[in-house]
Structures are given as C-alpha cells and as structure tokens.
Amino acid sequence: MVARRNFFPDYDYLHSVFEIKDGMLYNKAQRNSRVKVGQLTGSNSGLYSLVFLNGIPWQVHRILFFMVHKFNPINVDHIDGNKQNNHIDNLRAATVSQNCANKGLTKANKSGVKGIHWAKTSSKWNACMKINGKSRNLGYFADLEDAKEFIGLAREMVFQEFANHG
Numbered sequence: 001m002v003a004r005r006n007f008f009p010d011y012d013y014l015h016s017v018f019e020i021k022d023g024m025l026y027n028k029a030q031r032n033s034r035v036k037v038g039q040l041t042g043s044n045s046g047l048y049s050l051v052f053l054n055g056i057p058w059q060v061h062r063i064l065f066f067m068v069h070k071f072n073p074i075n076v077d078h079i080d081g082n083k084q085n086n087h088i089d090n091l092r093a094a095t096v097s098q099n100c101a102n103k104g105l106t107k108a109n110k111s112g113v114k115g116i117h118w119a120k121t122s123s124k125w126n127a128c129m130k131i132n133g134k135s136r137n138l139g140y141f142a143d144l145e146d147a148k149e150f151i152g153l154a155r156e157m158v159f160q161e162f163a164n165h166g
Helices: 013-015 060-069 096-101 144-162
Strands: 017-021 024-028 043-045 046-052 056-060 075-080 091-094 116-119 123-129 134-141
Touching: 013 017, 013 060, 017 060, 024 060, 046 060, 056 060, 060 075, 060 091, 075 096, 091 096, 096 123, 096 144, 116 144, 123 144, 134 144
Parallel strands: none
Antiparallel strands: 017 024, 043 046, 046 056, 075 091, 116 123, 123 134
C-alpha cells in the first residue's frame, strides 16, 4: 500500500509529464519504455491505480487531485467508493473519519446493514458507528428495519455528504 507522504512531486514537474483531459490524467511525456504519450496514466496494482515517478509509486488519484487543487489533503476520497474511478469529479478532500464513513459494507457483515450486528446477550440488533475513531453504541432494537432507519439517520446527521449506507 502506498501511504500518504509528507513530500510531494513538484507541481510544475507534474504538469510537464502529465496532462488533464476530460477530468482524467494522461501521460504527456515519455518517462520510460512502457509509458506511451497520450495514454491514460497509471497501472492497476491492487486497490488503486499507481504511477511511478523516479522509481517511487504514487496513487494516480492523489497526483490528479494535487494538480487540480494545488494541495495534498490527508485523504482523497472516491465519492462513489470505486477506487479505480479517478475522474476529478469523483475525488474530494476528506478527513480520516470522513473517508472511513464513505466505506461500504464489509464482507464480514452478517446483518446486511452497515453498522448493525446481532447481540446474542440481549437478543436484539445493535447499532454502532465510529465517530472520530471511537466506536459509539447507538442502541439496541428488536426490529432490524428500526435499527437500519435509526443508524441511517444518525450517519447522515454526523457525516452528511460522506455518509455511505453500504
């Protein structure tokens, strides 16, 4: 995984090797034998599309966001949750908490509802969500639909446009 770095490639250098067309990042210069001028930048390596600059891997969405907005935020969030959709309209700056709020349903989820699990001890549905890195218990519900509605409203109140209901 490529982590956020405290340093970033020079803005003018990035504009000399990449160009933005229709909201996407394209190669403007031949950097190595595999790079083709005019081709969409990046290779799909794991979750994110990467580009190598001087042997260092960079996430394409971070490079594009920086070239457009001239700053490197803590997180660059993919609005639609698709980590391969690097169109500039799908990218926004986010805090760690906001970025986590926009995650979808995990494979481990058994209730089918993000933030809801069955509590054996009370024989009820338990609604929980993380706020600023801390898990918050929102209550126990006899009915799954009530729990789903409640956590959905809470998520929208706390995370607003970053709320992802899974």
